[in-house]
Amino acid sequence: MHTLKKKTDILVAGAGIAGCAAAQELQDKEADYLLVEKNAEPGGLTRSISIGEAHFDYTGHYLHLAKFKSPAELPYAKQNNQDWRLIKRRSSVYMDGKLVPSPLQYNLYYVPGTKRERCITGFRNRPKIEKPSSFKEYLLSGFGHDICECFLLPYNEKIMACSLDKLSIDSVTRFFPAPDPEMIEKGYAREGANNDTGYNASFWYPARQGIGLLASGLASGLNSIQTCCPIEKIDISSKKVYTPLGEILYNRMLISLPLKRLCELTGDPYLLGLASALRHTRVFCLNLLVRCPAPECLGDSQWIYIPDKEMPFYRIGIYSHISSEMNPRDVSALYVETSVPDDQPLPVMTVLLDEIFLHLDRLGWVKREDCITISANWIGFAYVLFDHHRNINVNKIMDILKSHDIYPIGRYGLWDYISMEDTIISGIETARKFI
Numbered sequence: 001m002h003t004l005k006k007k008t009d010i011l012v013a014g015a016g017i018a019g020c021a022a023a024q025e026l027q028d029k030e031a032d033y034l035l036v037e038k039n040a041e042p043g044g045l046t047r048s049i050s051i052g053e054a055h056f057d058y059t060g061h062y063l064h065l066a067k068f069k070s071p072a073e074l075p076y077a078k079q080n081n082q083d084w085r086l087i088k089r090r091s092s093v094y095m096d097g098k099l100v101p102s103p104l105q106y107n108l109y110y111v112p113g114t115k116r117e118r119c120i121t122g123f124r125n126r127p128k129i130e131k132p133s134s135f136k137e138y139l140l141s142g143f144g145h146d147i148c149e150c151f152l153l154p155y156n157e158k159i160m161a162c163s164l165d166k167l168s169i170d171s172v173t174r175f176f177p178a179p180d181p182e183m184i185e186k187g188y189a190r191e192g193a194n195n196d197t198g199y200n201a202s203f204w205y206p207a208r209q210g211i212g213l214l215a216s217g218l219a220s221g222l223n224s225i226q227t228c229c230p231i232e233k234i235d236i237s238s239k240k241v242y243t244p245l246g247e248i249l250y251n252r253m254l255i256s257l258p259l260k261r262l263c264e265l266t267g268d269p270y271l272l273g274l275a276s277a278l279r280h281t282r283v284f285c286l287n288l289l290v291r292c293p294a295p296e297c298l299g300d301s302q303w304i305y306i307p308d309k310e311m312p313f314y315r316i317g318i319y320s321h322i323s324s325e326m327n328p329r330d331v332s333a334l335y336v337e338t339s340v341p342d343d344q345p346l347p348v349m350t351v352l353l354d355e356i357f358l359h360l361d362r363l364g365w366v367k368r369e370d371c372i373t374i375s376a377n378w379i380g381f382a383y384v385l386f387d388h389h390r391n392i393n394v395n396k397i398m399d400i401l402k403s404h405d406i407y408p409i410g411r412y413g414l415w416d417y418i419s420m421e422d423t424i425i426s427g428i429e430t431a432r433k434f435i
């Protein structure tokens, strides 16, 4: 589209999978809409990237379906199941030089040294806390001191970039199911990795390309989309947004920009005050194409959790162990993720890279000189923190926005911790209410 539409009934802001799904629903029902996106292409975090012969995702993304049976059933995604594979999870935790199958709490048999005994004893003597008041208490009362100390606390504190006693029990959604004592005992007593539990025991991934396949399906066929159009200001009273391409008047807005950012764009002092208390992490994702196959010490793990606080990354993923066709066969493709709190300055990129490569080299996982492609992405809003203010502030913000006909959608609009499937659903269901 070359001339900016100056007026629309429904403005859809942000063309990630939430915005694209919402726009598809509006187009299907013949509503007057305009979808605007700051980047040159839609897809948001669910894009894939090609650099020369290297193919990566923006960061590792796996499709976990709970409500739909297969990618082909996802509304408006235009997917064919033959283009996807249903894959069993093979993830691990790095501990004292070994890979322990994940979930660690159900695979204690593999925990190295004396930690194995300590973990089960700690579990059997776990403190009874009737109503845990924080994520930390929930973990301690569910799994006991030693499983927490070895893995659950340091790992989750690394990914959330904060102490877990600052996070409320609402952090514990379906992504952290309640412990199963019988399985913990079984996993301690017997060999044989127990990989079948948790929300992500299996997942879908494209057979030959990256997760961007899903985003392209959702974006295809949209006939009212304006890319390279960042919203720079929102006037909630006169229902107008300002972009470098011009102003756009709207009656109602569906918006997937991060809620905190949305409040900042309004300039409204009350919204700004509420939004200032919203906390989140930022993630640095380093994508690497390496000239040799992944080293044997990584086993066949698809991703590895790194609880050790000395190491500057919380997870590494091995694309080549998920899809052998995404990149040439004689090379390997990996990603490394580092979390940074929102209230600290961003680390200097060269320093962070040196530190990451130092540790990857020490571990024997990747040598910098073997990398054919090194590509870095900063994700400004990665994990929303469910601290003790989150619910009150989000509810107040939502009420005000609703009274101005603004309806947030998607993982960051809703300021939530939701999957791609739920993100797509949030876009479609909110759009449906408009029609």
Ligand SMILES: Cc1cc2nc3c(=O)[nH]c(=O)nc-3n(C[C@H](O)[C@H](O)[C@H](O)COP(=O)(O)OP(=O)(O)OC[C@H]3O[C@@H](n4cnc5c(N)ncnc54)[C@H](O)[C@@H]3O)c2cc1C
Pocket (backbone or CB within 6 Å): 013, 014, 015, 016, 017, 018, 019, 036, 037, 038, 039, 042, 043, 044, 045, 046, 059, 060, 061, 062, 063, 064, 229, 230, 231, 232, 256, 257, 258, 283, 337, 379, 381, 382, 383, 409, 410, 411, 412, 413, 418, 419, 420, 421, 423
């Ligand atoms: C590290 C990490 C790993 C993840 N792994 C998984 C996984 O394995 N499986 C899974 O199901 N989910 C995963 N997720 C979650 C998944 O990324 C989200 O659910 C999904 O991408 C959210 O889509 P969205 O459309 O809501 O937001 P986004 O993808 O963030 O889309 C928002 C869009 O708004 C645009 N935008 C921003 N500002 C402006 C502006 N001012 N003007 C116009 N446009 C703007 C952006 O460019 C973007 O296109 C992961 C998330 C992270 C951070």
